[in-house]
Amino acid sequence: MTPRESEASTLLLLIEHELALKEFYEACAEAFPEHKNYWLEIASDEAGHAEAIRDLFDVTVTLNMARFKSAAVATSLSYVKDSTAQLNGGAYTMNEALATALDFEKAMIDGQFFEIFNTDSQKCIDVYRKLAEDTRNHVKKIESQWVTQRVAKDS
Numbered sequence: 001m002t003p004r005e006s007e008a009s010t011l012l013l014l015i016e017h018e019l020a021l022k023e024f025y026e027a028c029a030e031a032f033p034e035h036k037n038y039w040l041e042i043a044s045d046e047a048g049h050a051e052a053i054r055d056l057f058d059v060t061v062t063l064n065m066a067r068f069k070s071a072a073v074a075t076s077l078s079y080v081k082d083s084t085a086q087l088n089g090g091a092y093t094m095n096e097a098l099a100t101a102l103d104f105e106k107a108m109i110d111g112q113f114f115e116i117f118n119t120d121s122q123k124c125i126d127v128y129r130k131l132a133e134d135t136r137n138h139v140k141k142i143e144s145q146w147v148t149q150r151v152a153k154d155s
Contacts, residue, residue: 015050020080022046052127098146105138
């Protein structure tokens with residue numbers, strides 16, 4: 001595999017991961033209709049992330065492949081898909097869905113999924129910053145909703 005093919009494969013894996021997250025959040029919207037807009041907003045962000053990464057095919061992208069662990073992304077992708085199947089099967093409460101979503105988002109930060117870009121391209125830098133910022137915002141949003149759910153449950 002040439003370096004360009006390797007980078008394309010990496011971008012495709014990241015796109016697939018973002019779309020899997022989108023599907024999980026859409027499943028949450030269906031499973032918890034009283035919080036539909038909450039979940040669909042996050043799902044929309046994930047769709048936007050996939051599109052932003054897809055747009056990087058238009059520029060020369062250099063990735064720090066030593067930093068990127070495709071096996072970690074593949075493992076996370078499998079976890080997201082399995083969790084979506086369990087959610088669709090009715091196996092999750094709202095709090096469990098929130099906890100799982102929080103795991104997903106924190107894993108993206110902890111795994112530094114988006115810190116693989118090694119480029120001077122402003123477009124790549126902007127995409128990286130947007131993905132990182134949105135992911136941090138998702139963590140805050142999910143934590144806040146989780147606290148709200150816990151307070152409501154305890155009342």
